[in-house]
Amino acid sequence: EAGVTQFPSHSVIEKGQTVTLRCDPISGHDNLYWYRRVMGKEIKFLLHFVKESKQDESGMPNNRFLAERTGGTYSTLKVQPAELEDSGVYFCASSQGEAEHSPLHFGNGTRLTVT
Amino acid sequence: AQTVTQSQPEMSVQEAETVTLSCTYDTSESDYYLFWYKQPPSRQMILVIRQEAYKQQNATENRFSVNFQKAAKSFSLKISDSQLGDAAMYFCAYRTPLGEGAQKLVFGQGTRLTINP
Known part of the structure; x- marks a missing residue:
């Protein structure tokens, strides 16, 4: 089966611009999670979907994230x-x-650089 | 809130030797799950080993084993007979089994393991 796919693998944007990251979960997986690792720090939970519903979005840092x-x-x-x-x-x-x-199946991640 | 600490940002080991990665955590709960994940360069993060806190026996998966010390809140990973393919970033993680937060993993900062041929 195909794994979790994330696109793009890398993105470099300027401060103030908009970026959209995409995740394709494994087919049939109802649960989808987003996590983030800021440079050198721990990986932090952002949010959890069950199907199309947001089950837990307590980790979203602010309203700039949708x-x-x-x-x-x-x-x-x-x-x-x-x-x-x-x-x-x-x-x-x-x-x-x-x-x-x-078990959780992870994607390769998207490396975002904001300059 | 639970926290996970990995105090070794980087570790290296000679091929075929044994290495131990450290992880400590802080929690007031008595039941929980602990995990070690591995992320090879430019590849997906995969589960290496899992431990249920209520089990006294340390989990093992082939060359990977843990030393789970519940009272000390310590969960170290031992890799025996290290192989080049073991080179990766290793993350220790904690999860509450039930209730609020049960779907979240709390991760440590990671340890980058290098295998020297």
């Missing part, structure tokens, strides 16, 4: 306007059931 999962398939994470501190690696993960019973 995540969507229309139709419960792929998800996008938009940053608008981007700030320097948004630089980092954004990971997407999916699982078939709830995390307790189903």
Whole structure:
């Protein structure tokens, strides 16, 4: 089966611009998660979708970040306007059931650089 | 809130030797899950090993084993007979089993492991 796919793999944008990251989970996985690793620090949870619904978005840093999962398939994470501190690696993960019973499958991540 | 600390930003080991990566965590819960994930360069992060806190026996997966010390809140990963393919960033992670936050992983800062041929 195809794994979790993230696009683009790298993105370099200027402060104030908009960037949209995309995640295609494994087919049939209802649960989709976004995480972020700021340079040299720990990976932090951003939010969790169950199908198209946001189950938990407590990790979203501020209202410049907007995540969507229309139709419960792929998800996008938009940053608008981007700030320097948004630089980092954004990971997407999916699982078939709830995390307790189903392992998380991660994508390769999108490395975002804001200059 | 739970926290996970990996105090070794970088480690290196000679091929075929054994290396131990450290991880400590802070929690007030008695039941939880602990994980080690591995991310090779430019590749996906994958699960290496998982430990349930209620189990006293340390988890093992082939050359990978953990030393779980619940009282000390320590969860180290031992890699035996290190191979070149073990070179990666290793992340320790914690998860609450139930209730609020149960779907989130709390990660440490990561340890970059280099294998010297």
